[in-house]
Amino acid sequence: MRNLIQLIWKYHFVLLFVLVELMSFAILIQNNSFHRAAFLSSANEMSGDAFKTINEATEYLKLKAVNEALIQENARLKSEAQNSYFSMVPDVRFFNDSAFMLQYEYLSAKVINNTSNKRNNYLTLNQGERNDLMPEMGVISDNGVVGIIKSTSENYAVVSSLLHKDTRISAKLKSNNYFGILTWDGHDPQVAQLDDIPSHVSINIGDTIVSRGSGTIFPPNVIVGIIKSFENIEGTDFQSIDVSLSVDFNNVSYVYVVRNKLKIEQQEIEKTEDQE
């Protein structure tokens, strides 16, 4: 016993290092899953407050670009509004009735911190659980898909951006509906990779890629980007496609969080199918 204590004392520095390092890795791995330890979310609130203060000081610099984006968005919405349509058949009118049901709700949020230069990038939003944001909700901007909410605190939410090694988005070709998985290889923050498109599908540079909307996170047909280049992967029946992203991740200011009202219903029925 005394020998053991002596041994431990002799190597206490190495043992302590191993212990602390294991602890760091435990935190790291825990953080990679969507469920985070409770004690970390209060610190999230602290850094959220700091980012908010900094953001209040710097947002003036972006004001012009933000205004332009908002004006464009307004113009687009106005042109889609009901009173912009001329009725071709005098007796038929649009109405809100029970034949349609609202499936996707959009909550606007401001980006108060954002990176695009890391292998795994995150955005911080100024809305949180108080406004019903929850992990695994999709985030889009008026330019396209931005990312998926990773964790939330009372007033803030952290989003895993599309530029993250664990973000995988189901995307399809707008022209012919063939779908694949969109990931990011960590090189260029403007370019992501679309896999699993069979080589017999004919595609062209400039074709539009949109979200597939098969999961419960994004609505269908939200723009992701356009095809930049493609080639057949030798020895397989698939092609590798580079997609230039429509969102400029260096300059995201305002985003919309997507709430799918039918999410739980879809997940439940898919779960029962899996079990059988």
Next chain:
Amino acid sequence: MGQYLNITIRFVFLVLLQGLILNNVDLFGFVSPYLYVLVILLFPLEMNKTNVLLLSFLLGMGVDMFTHTWGMHTSASVFAAFIRPALLTVLAPRDGYPVGSPPDMSHMGINWFLAYSFILIFFHHIFLFFVEVFRFSEFFYTLGRSLASMVFTFLLVILAQFLTFRQKRVL
């Protein structure tokens, strides 16, 4: 007492500088500096290495708080604190370190400090970038990114040393 106040101020200042400003610096799209390593570099020589290890753990947590990469900077800082005693032994002058002097440029000389900081930053960054990617499949790309960042951090550390060096002269 003044020494510990110094360490605390440097600790808090560099964590805030890293979290609020340096994380947003990005050269050529992928190079960013991690100047907070300076805190580990400048812990006093007589300080108990166990304390250095635990303080480095807190330092890493502080930086991780701003980047939401819990555990990433923490593990790299702890690793840097672990190899520091061995590095100091290897680099020790023939007649030992002068008593009570911090391991900075003005006390230990430019050559010694360049070697010391470069080696520690090297190990810290290699560890950091490989933990970030968490796989070896992108080996050379990750290596390139860490080397580029390393040079940037190294230049900032030297610059910071020259700035504080001159202040002492003036005062």
